[in-house]
Amino acid sequence: MLTRRRFSILFSAGVALGGRPAGAAAPGFWPGEAKAAVSLTYDDGLPSQLDYASPQLRARGMRATFFLTEQNMRARLDDWRRAAAAGNEIGDHTVTHPCVLRRYSAESFSRLELEPMERFLDDNFGASRFKSYAYPCDNTSLGDGPQLIREARYRDVVGPMFQAARTTEGPPNAPGEVLANRLFLNGFEPTYDRDAVEPAFRYLRRAMTEGGWAILVFHEVLPRRMGVGDTCLRNHGRILDWIGGQPIWCAPMGEVFTHIRRTLGDKPGERIAAAG
Numbered sequence: 001m002l003t004r005r006r007f008s009i010l011f012s013a014g015v016a017l018g019g020r021p022a023g024a025a026a027p028g029f030w031p032g033e034a035k036a037a038v039s040l041t042y043d044d045g046l047p048s049q050l051d052y053a054s055p056q057l058r059a060r061g062m063r064a065t066f067f068l069t070e071q072n073m074r075a076r077l078d079d080w081r082r083a084a085a086a087g088n089e090i091g092d093h094t095v096t097h098p099c100v101l102r103r104y105s106a107e108s109f110s111r112l113e114l115e116p117m118e119r120f121l122d123d124n125f126g127a128s129r130f131k132s133y134a135y136p137c138d139n140t141s142l143g144d145g146p147q148l149i150r151e152a153r154y155r156d157v158v159g160p161m162f163q164a165a166r167t168t169e170g171p172p173n174a175p176g177e178v179l180a181n182r183l184f185l186n187g188f189e190p191t192y193d194r195d196a197v198e199p200a201f202r203y204l205r206r207a208m209t210e211g212g213w214a215i216l217v218f219h220e221v222l223p224r225r226m227g228v229g230d231t232c233l234r235n236h237g238r239i240l241d242w243i244g245g246q247p248i249w250c251a252p253m254g255e256v257f258t259h260i261r262r263t264l265g266d267k268p269g270e271r272i273a274a275a276g
C-alpha cells in the first residue's frame with residue numbers, strides 16, 4: 001500500500017513525465033467517447049449522505065457506490081433501500097468498522113465482520129448485487145505478524161468474497177491493471193486535507209489524460225465542514241457539476257469494473273495501449 005507521502009511523489013513524477021502509464025486505456029475504451037471513468041463512493045453509511053449527498057446526486061442524474069457499515073446505517077435501513085432502488089450500488093464496509101485489526105485472525109474477522117455483513121446486505125439489497133468492499137480506515141493488514149503476512153492474510157479473506165475492493169490511496173486506476181489489482185483498487189479522498197474542489201479537479205484531469213478510472217471517496221457531506229474529511233454541500237455540488245461538464249463516464253464501481261472486465265476479456269493487449 002502506498003503511503004500518502006509516497007503517493008504525492010509518484011503523482012508529481014507522473015505529471016512531470018507526462019507519458020501514458022502502463023495499462024492506460026486506448027481511445028474508445030470508455031463508453032460514449034469518454035476520456036475517463038469516475039466512481040463516486042461514500043463510506044460509513046452516514047445519515048448526511050442520505051440527507052445531503054443523495055439529493056445532490058439525484059438532481060444531477062448521478063449514481064454512486066455507498067459502502068455501508070451495519071452499525072451506522074441500521075436506523076435508516078428503509079432510506080438506504082430506497083437509495084439502492086434508485087440505482088445506487090451498496091458495498092460492504094464491515095459490521096462495526098474496526099480500525100485496529102491485530103487481534104483478529106482470518107477466521108474471526110470473517111466470522112464477526114464480513115460474513116454477517118454480507119448476509120445482512122444480501123437480505124436487504126439482494127444477493128446478486130456487485131460484491132464490493134472498502135477497507136475500514138484504509139487498513140489493509142489483518143492480524144499479527146510481519147506486514148507482508150498480514151496483507152496476504154487480509155487479501156486471502158477478501159478475495160473469494162468480493163469482486164473488487166477499494167483503498168483510499170493512489171493515482172487513478174489504469175484499466176489494464178484493474179483485474180490484477182482488483183482487491184486493492186486506488187481511491188482518492190479529495191477533501192481529506194481541506195474542503196476544496198481543486199484536488200478533485202486535478203485528480204480527474206489526470207484520469208482524463210491517462211484514460212484512467214478515478215474513484216473518489218467521500219465521508220460526511222454537510223452544510224458546513226465540521227472536521228477532517230468532511231465535504232461541505234457547496235463543494236460537493238461543485239465537484240458533481242464539474243464532472244457533469246467533462247467527457248467522463250460517471251458510474252458506480254460495479255458498472256465500471258464490469259465494463260473493464262468485459263472489454264478486456266482474455267486479451268487485454270488488444271484494447272490497451274502498451275506501456276509508453
Ligand SMILES: [Zn+2]
Nearest residue numbers: 043044136137
Ligand atoms: Zn470508513
